[in-house]
Amino acid sequence: MRVLYTAEAVAVGDGRDGEVRTSDGVLDEQLATPVELGGPGGDKTNPEQLFAAGYAACFHSALKVVARAAKVRLGETEVTARVGIGPNDAGGFQLAVDLVVRIPDVDQAVADDLVAKAHQVCPYSNATRGNIEVALTATV
Secondary structure, eight states, rough: OOOOOOOEEEESGGGGGEEEEEESSSSSSEEOEEEEEEEGSOOOHHHHHHHHHHHHHHHHHHHHHHHTTTTOOOOEEEEEEEEEEEETTTEEEEEEEEEEEEETTTHHHHHHHHHHHHHHHHHHHHTTTTTEEEEEEEEO
């Protein structure tokens, strides 16, 4: 693969209760384990929220790319990513993702087709395919 861009982030401190920051300083966040996972929760972010934000933005871009290629004019679209975490059978943890894509002003069949095509284009979808469950829902 020919790399076009590399993002760099470092985690310091106490893992899920530490800090993450990017090499350019744009992202600098304190982390806290969610209450549901036995942590303090509060007004700090966590890895699942960061992954959800990245996946939602990336999938949204992929949706725009495939819509342009199909010559489908989109209005205000929205992608919601829900990232779940839970125990797996091997004694560790794994993720599951629900992507809900709102594409108003098109037929349901067109929305379903665009979401399926975006799932083939999106780098996050390609990275997770075969590794975690990703459920897709298109709404109009």
